[in-house]
Amino acid sequence: MFGKKKTSPQIDQEQLELIKxxxxxxxxxxxxxxxxxxxxxxxxxxxxxxxxxxxxxDQRYLDLDWSxxxxxxxxxxxxxxxxxxxxxxxxxxxxxxxxxxxxxxEKQKQAxxxxxxxxxxxxxxxxxxxxxxxxxxxxxxxxxxxIIVAAGEKNEIGKxxxxxxxxxxxxxxxxxxxxxxxxxxxxxxxESFPKPxxxxxxxxxxxxxxxxxxxxxxxxxxxxxxxxxxxNDNQPFIIGGGEIYKQALPYAEKIELTRVHDTxxxxxxxxxxxxxxxREIKNVFHTTDDNHEHEFSxxxxxxx
Ligand SMILES: NC(=O)c1ccc[n+]([C@@H]2O[C@H](COP(=O)([O-])OP(=O)(O)OC[C@H]3O[C@@H](n4cnc5c(N)ncnc54)[C@H](OP(=O)(O)O)[C@@H]3O)[C@@H](O)[C@H]2O)c1
Numbered sequence: 149m150f151g152k153k154k155t156s157p158q159i160d161q162e163q164l165e166l167i168k169x170x171x172x173x174x175x176x177x178x179x180x181x182x183x184x185x186x187x188x189x190x191x192x193x194x195x196x197x198x199x200x201x202x203x204x205x206d207q208r209y210l211d212l213d214w215s216x217x218x219x220x221x222x223x224x225x226x227x228x229x230x231x232x233x234x235x236x237x238x239x240x241x242x243x244x245x246x247x248x249x250x251x252x253x254e255k256q257k258q259a260x261x262x263x264x265x266x267x268x269x270x271x272x273x274x275x276x277x278x279x280x281x282x283x284x285x286x287x288x289x290x291x292x293x294x295i296i297v298a299a300g301e302k303n304e305i306g307k308x309x310x311x312x313x314x315x316x317x318x319x320x321x322x323x324x325x326x327x328x329x330x331x332x333x334x335x336x337x338x339e340s341f342p343k344p345x346x347x348x349x350x351x352x353x354x355x356x357x358x359x360x361x362x363x364x365x366x367x368x369x370x371x372x373x374x375x376x377x378x379x380n381d382n383q384p385f386i387i388g389g390g391e392i393y394k395q396a397l398p399y400a401e402k403i404e405l406t407r408v409h410d411t412x413x414x415x416x417x418x419x420x421x422x423x424x425x426x427r428e429i430k431n432v433f434h435t436t437d438d439n440h441e442h443e444f445s446x447x448x449x450x451x452x
Pocket of ligand 1: 296297298299304305306307308309310311333334335336337338340353354355356368369370371387388389390391392393395416
């Protein structure tokens with residue numbers, strides 16, 4: 149009752165495999181041996197029956213007694229059994245399969261390398277795939293849709309729903325470019341204005357169904373819906389903020405960027421302008437003065 153606790157034998161997985169394999173081989177060999185003995189006894193019996201006791205003596209085929217033919221056929225099966233146990237099983241076992249598989253995989257690899265070198269093909273990196281996807285979005289761009297934005301060196305555009313600098317000439321340029329046109333913006337940017345900007349049609353994007361706005365301001369529930377209102381405008385603008393810039397970038401054909409040459413504490417950012425998709429076509433530098441605390445450049449990008 150209180151005797152020593154029995155310890156179970158510890159055999160590792162590899163040993164277990166070997167034992168199983170050995171047991172399997174023994175069973176195979178036993179079966180072959182039994183087959184061989186049965187063949188000897190059976191063949192002796194059939195030959196005796198036919199040749200000694202003259203059973204079916206007149207049954208001959210191909211000039212041979214029937215018993216000889218049956219014994220020959222049986223011998224063929226015995227030989228096949230012998231080959232499958234001692235030859236096929238020895239050479240075409242799991243190790244052989246694994247080696248063959250490795251060889252085939254290596255061959256396939258070499259073939260792929262050859263094709264790649266021949267056609268100068270390269271598997272695209274995730275970045276390249278993204279670029280390809282963006283490029284394909286070109287098809288969906290809206291004619292002359294222009295993004296207008298001012299961003300710091302790290303793409304900062306705003307903080308606490310407000311701008312982070314005051315640059316008089318930038319505001320002037322914004323006014324000059326956008327006046328008379330449709331300006332599409334997110335609800336938060338709209339709310340950052342004290343009142344709607346004069347001489348421009350405001351299109352405000354919100355998910356809210358009953359968003360109240362002053363007369364003349366258009367409210368839509370998606371960017372795509374906003375595009376329906378700009379069909380007759382030859383120069384519509386996306387004026388921000390961060391969320392809307394990001395969503396609208398694939399549809400735009402031009403970017404008017406005021407690059408403010410400084411870094412700022414911000415909570416809203418403009419997406420990185422991918423040099424694979426955009427080409428800088430204009431660059432006008434503006435230095436600091438009484439009205440401009442930071443240096444900046446007016447840059448124009450065109451979609452490639
Ligand atoms: N430096 C610049 O040139 C510049 C220009 C513009 C703005 N800004 C700055 O950017 C900041 C604001 O940008 P933000 O990213 O916070 O906000 P935002 O883009 O102006 O507006 C975001 C709002 O737009 C609506 N919205 C966005 N995607 C939508 C969609 N797919 N469908 C329907 N509605 C959608 C949502 O409104 P609801 O929540 O109502 O659903 C969302 O909360 C401010 O700091 C502002 O000063 C800077």
